[in-house]
Amino acid sequence: MPASLVGRKLGLNIIPVPDRNTCRQINVLGISGSSRQKPGMSKSERLLLRALDLYTGYGCQTQFLRLKDLVIHDCEGNYSENPDYCTYPCQSSLKYDDDQMQTVYDAVLACDIMILATPIRWNNHSALIQKFIERMNTIENQFTWFGNRMISNKVAALIIIGHVDGIQHVAGNLLNFVSWLGFHTPEVAIASWVGENDEDTTKDWGLIENNKYTQEDLHNMVNSALRLACSLKSHPLETGGA
Template identity: 30%
Template sequence: MGIKVLGINASPRKYGNTAKLLEIALKAAKYEGADVERVDLYDYRIEPCIGCLCDDERCCRYPCVIDDDMRILLDKVLSSDALIIATPIYWYGPSGVLKNFIDRLTCLEHMIFIEGKCWAEGKVAGFIAVGNDTGAIQVIAYMMSVLNSFGIAIPPWALAYYTKSGDVLSDERALLDAANVGRTVVLTARALKSLDVKQWYVTDYRSMLPNWCSEIQQLTEKLRESEWSKRKDLVTKLLPRQHDLS
């Protein structure tokens, strides 16, 4: 089953540690049988998002209304099964160009309000953060939470980071972490493809929600009645005598 992985370098240095770890991840992905492609975001003109969905939700859709190189990148994302995003750490966050890139992906996510499905849903992503400073986990957590909100799957061992000075190619642990990012995105993308799920986020539960809410309300009221007497005794001991909790 063919898998295509798009590697995204969000560093201005094509030769730096961020790019090196991304290349390790892509080599591992290729070893696992994927077709790989790398893009360097600083080679593209990516304008900031203008938040047109706040004017009218119908305005935020693919293709994005802004006429720049992001249209090329959006098509590359759509034709890929998995993304590996590598960024330097800039003040506890990703590089500015990556923030613009992620913001502009909103036109794919917002298709859920136009056609009922996010166009990025079901893809897979892995993450790399590099910088001689703290903030790696914050950067990765940001990327994970945003992309998962697009319906993009996050595999096991989907992160690698390097926060030291010197050449990352001499750090075996960081290299192994990056290689496993490449491996797991391919394995996960292949597994998800085999499931042949047409849509991950569904509204089929809408008719069931009233009954579920009623059942939960009844259950929690019973639990409150049984638990409150115990909690009331405890709180009464802690509060001054003049407080009445009945």
């Protein structure tokens, strides 16, 4: 007689924290792609802040950016006219005095681990994350067109929260994006949660906090990203480009 389905087994693959002395060398950047008006309203952002707290507890240096709080102009598609026009610094940063995307570029280039947090919006990541992706073209184009690898030996991971199915679709898009940029991904690269069909978001945070699978995934994501970042810090890989 087949065994009854009881869900995924907890505690089978707990990833340990690396040596604390090594952790102190690691800089972690958390980027929130939620469009919620006030800090603390977004569940993906709250889970991101919890991840950053874990990193701080391990002795890492952390930085948190809310894309919602920054003035970021649209990518104007200069690459489509001529790849030579997609430069770094980004043409939009040079064109608009109030553009704050350079703050994001500086943070990404300075970090060892980047955590992107996004809600699910109509089976996809948020519009703010999409704008971030498109404005990062300038970084990717530096390597593919100009031969200058700006991102190497860095780790990326994801936090995805939503009330409809779509985590794997969102994760696939974002993992493809960070791979093109030059990021490495750890063995556990995603912490996620999907709510019920009733879409009663008022009870979500309590359900997220009490979901043992989401909490285990969050800790494993934090620890596996940290372990990979420490390894790359100690033994950096040679990369192509300048």
